[in-house]
Amino acid sequence: MTAAVEAGHVGHAAGAGPTTVPGWLLHHAQTRPGDVALRVKELGRWREVNWREHAARVASVGRALSHLGVASGDRVLLVSQNRPEWVVTDLAVQGLGAATVGVFPTTPAPEIAGLLRRSGARLAVVEDEEQLDTLLDVRAGTPLEQIFVIDTRGIRLLAAPAASFEELEALGSLDAVRLRDGDPDAWNAAVARLEPAGVATVVFTPGTTGSPKGVKLTNDNLAAAADVGAEAYGLRAGDRILTCLPLCEIAERALVVAQATRSACTVHFGEGGDALENDLREVEPTVLLGAPHLWERIRARVDDGLRSAGRLKRAAFHVGVSRSGVVGQLVSGWLVTRPVRRQLGLARVRVALAAGAPTPADLLAWWAGLGVMIREQYGLTESTGVGTVVAERESPPGSVGRGVPGMEVTIDDRAGSAHQGGEVLLRGRAVFVGYLDDDAATAHALDPAGWLRTGDVGTLDDDDNLRIVDRIKDVIVTSGGHTVAPGPIERRLSASPYVSASVVLGDGRPHLVALLAIDDLVVSDWAARHGVPFTTRQSLVTRAEVRDLIGDWVHEVNGELAEEENIRSFALLPNELSHEDGVLTSTRKVRREAIADRFAAVVEGMFS
Amino acid sequence: MTGASAARDGPLLDVRDVTLAFGGVTALRNVSFTVGSGELFAVIGPNGAGKTSIFNCLNGVYRPQVGSIRFDGTELVGRRPAAIADLGVARTFQNLGLFVNLNVIENLMLGRHVRTRAGFVAGMVWFGPARREEIANRRRVEEVIDLLALQAVRYEPVGSLPYGVQKRIELGRALAMDPRILLLDEPVAGMNLEETEDMARLVLEVRNELDLTMILVEHDLRMVMGLADRLLVLDFGEAIALGEPAEVQADPKVIEAYLGHGQEP
Numbered sequence: 048m049t050a051a052v053e054a055g056h057v058g059h060a061a062g063a064g065p066t067t068v069p070g071w072l073l074h075h076a077q078t079r080p081g082d083v084a085l086r087v088k089e090l091g092r093w094r095e096v097n098w099r100e101h102a103a104r105v106a107s108v109g110r111a112l113s114h115l116g117v118a119s120g121d122r123v124l125l126v127s128q129n130r131p132e133w134v135v136t137d138l139a140v141q142g143l144g145a146a147t148v149g150v151f152p153t154t155p156a157p158e159i160a161g162l163l164r165r166s167g168a169r170l171a172v173v174e175d176e177e178q179l180d181t182l183l184d185v186r187a188g189t190p191l192e193q194i195f196v197i198d199t200r201g202i203r204l205l206a207a208p209a210a211s212f213e214e215l216e217a218l219g220s221l222d223a224v225r226l227r228d229g230d231p232d233a234w235n236a237a238v239a240r241l242e243p244a245g246v247a248t249v250v251f252t253p254g255t256t257g258s259p260k261g262v263k264l265t266n267d268n269l270a271a272a273a274d275v276g277a278e279a280y281g282l283r284a285g286d287r288i289l290t291c292l293p294l295c296e297i298a299e300r301a302l303v304v305a306q307a308t309r310s311a312c313t314v315h316f317g318e319g320g321d322a323l324e325n326d327l328r329e330v331e332p333t334v335l336l337g338a339p340h341l342w343e344r345i346r347a348r349v350d351d352g353l354r355s356a357g358r359l360k361r362a363a364f365h366v367g368v369s370r371s372g373v374v375g376q377l378v379s380g381w382l383v384t385r386p387v388r389r390q391l392g393l394a395r396v397r398v399a400l401a402a403g404a405p406t407p408a409d410l411l412a413w414w415a416g417l418g419v420m421i422r423e424q425y426g427l428t429e430s431t432g433v434g435t436v437v438a439e440r441e442s443p444p445g446s447v448g449r450g451v452p453g454m455e456v457t458i459d460d461r462a463g464s465a466h467q468g469g470e471v472l473l474r475g476r477a478v479f480v481g482y483l484d485d486d487a488a489t490a491h492a493l494d495p496a497g498w499l500r501t502g503d504v505g506t507l508d509d510d511d512n513l514r515i516v517d518r519i520k521d522v523i524v525t526s527g528g529h530t531v532a533p534g535p536i537e538r539r540l541s542a543s544p545y546v547s548a549s550v551v552l553g554d555g556r557p558h559l560v561a562l563l564a565i566d567d568l569v570v571s572d573w574a575a576r577h578g579v580p581f582t583t584r585q586s587l588v589t590r591a592e593v594r595d596l597i598g599d600w601v602h603e604v605n606g607e608l609a610e611e612e613n614i615r616s617f618a619l620l621p622n623e624l625s626h627e628d629g630v631l632t633s634t635r636k637v638r639r640e641a642i643a644d645r646f647a648a649v650v651e652g653m654f655s
Numbered sequence: 656m657t658g659a660s661a662a663r664d665g666p667l668l669d670v671r672d673v674t675l676a677f678g679g680v681t682a683l684r685n686v687s688f689t690v691g692s693g694e695l696f697a698v699i700g701p702n703g704a705g706k707t708s709i710f711n712c713l714n715g716v717y718r719p720q721v722g723s724i725r726f727d728g729t730e731l732v733g734r735r736p737a738a739i740a741d742l743g744v745a746r747t748f749q750n751l752g753l754f755v756n757l758n759v760i761e762n763l764m765l766g767r768h769v770r771t772r773a774g775f776v777a778g779m780v781w782f783g784p785a786r787r788e789e790i791a792n793r794r795r796v797e798e799v800i801d802l803l804a805l806q807a808v809r810y811e812p813v814g815s816l817p818y819g820v821q822k823r824i825e826l827g828r829a830l831a832m833d834p835r836i837l838l839l840d841e842p843v844a845g846m847n848l849e850e851t852e853d854m855a856r857l858v859l860e861v862r863n864e865l866d867l868t869m870i871l872v873e874h875d876l877r878m879v880m881g882l883a884d885r886l887l888v889l890d891f892g893e894a895i896a897l898g899e900p901a902e903v904q905a906d907p908k909v910i911e912a913y914l915g916h917g918q919e920p
Binding site: 090091092176200201318320321322324325 | 794797798800801804806807808809860863864
């Protein structure tokens, strides 16, 4: 491994650290070989992987891929949930100057076929039998030649074009390489030769409209995002990160692959799913990146627990969280919030981030009461997930903070078709180089001066704090000529525990209407407590009592809104929204057009 | 993916002319069937048709007056339930048979007990083979937890968990025995549609990953039709049809048995 380690140094700029993410991996393998890079929960126990072992595994996979012909400019498809092999494969591919294309395991088969054709990937790494079957089904007519399966359980026969990930690693092991007279340093040498402008990954953005666009991110984009972790979020060596969001989402990818590797943090792969709460307690992360729905879920658990707790505990909790008065201030820290934080596994969280969607203000306030300062961040896939972040205590509520170091933020008033603010523009090292095979879209998104048009409407205050209002294309102009941003109204409507999602419509119409999805669990619980009979969700949404319950809430929200923003009519959706149905994106954002289409008759009914 | 393995040399289980009577009531009359290795075989029929009686004969709780039951060449009739379990016959119960005050791991470890060889004293001193065995058992239990996605409830007392999860734990305890054949007694009884679908998926996954021979007793016809390779239909203790789901479904006698007796309770 000596030669391997030396090669890591070639990527250094004079005096500074490595300039690429794989370069940082090799750097840590040499400078802190025994420190823990990853912890993985397997069969109930945490297994540790140190930086030397981590780098060795990445290099093995890198050598194997290189042997199979993957080279600079190629693309490798990666279909898996979060697991160590995700990061290993990603870094191995990047090190070769090739690009990883991460795909959500829930992506429908025809969409995967499209991604295979568009990315030109000849090789894919998939998690298990299910994804293997999908790829085998859609392979015809795509360039795909080889598939490696990480978890081979349940597969009777693994034959060409498929093989196990283990075989891939064996193919790249030093023994195997020497046996075929290969170059044991092939991968490390490739890392040293990496071009800053080389494409390191293509991230297909789900896009709430149209087909997904392939965002090309370079080695330098990822390195820039990696630096943001150290410079803006304050990540330190040895920080404990628990991965909770899918690695296909750019914010998580930036944290787990780029920032954690750059800052030598320890990434934990827990059991996930329902076991997330256990994982949190066991890991006690110091850094936690969540989407609003994740923070909401943990809050809901606490609220559930409170409902079954005694009256005294409940009262103490509310006094503690509100931090009201002298008593509240005194008891809150030691008697209430600290024990609750410890119980949740959040006692040591130093950096708490929220990304992916706007976080409701009441949720931020609730967590702040508990002593967890969630910092909202704002970034697009096109800006490698970084852009602005809330500073620890200074940022005004409702803002997403100031631009991170190396990122300029400005507002383009010309695009201000909305009544508030203009289009948010970003410029910096982390801003992407263009879309895959789509020059028109690239030209539209990137202006000649290098500014990225985000498609978001926002405002900057005197201290350069950014506030996001809505997506430009979602802004509604009613037939009466009023301009309304639906986003804030939808977020307000969804703030009710009974409402899981909402879509406000009314472009070119005399007034606004809303389609609301109810939260099955909460509403059925409510119905049970109030003696409202029901059998299924369909029967639940047709109950007059449930309609009244939601109606009261809509009425309450209307009271806070300007008259032209009032919801005049609403309908309850009969089924839960899902990615498989095509009405949610893979990141669980609502596709408004798809919903408006699906429920066109209902919408017409509300306008007539 | 289909029951191709059923073609392996001879049936794993061979039930011949089994008749079981309690006093004047005949619970089973001349029932015969075979189950091939790796096959998912179902026994269906209206309530009281004798489905559970078959299971009780298979695992030695009841002793049929007539007939033979051979498991991999060994005669089961006349053996005690514990001896039959030792041969690798595991079952789950229609009404859960879990220890509600113990947690999930403890319940699953009980399933390993049948595989434990170390004696009582050796077990107490946590040394040598007993220790190794305990560690191996614990590992096997974790594999089952992983397979059935029970990670989140590992340390929860079983009694505090929802019914659907308890059913999964029951399946888990049977799997922890490393059975050669698994008898599932109405795994979806009392479940709603979603829980039923989850359980059906799990049964398929278990079968796929462990290549396990299974016999499923069920009166939910839709569940069985989608899962089983072959099935036996019982009515008042008699076999009225035996074959693949499609043939059985079209059999007039089966339609009569299911629809001719009015509403299912």
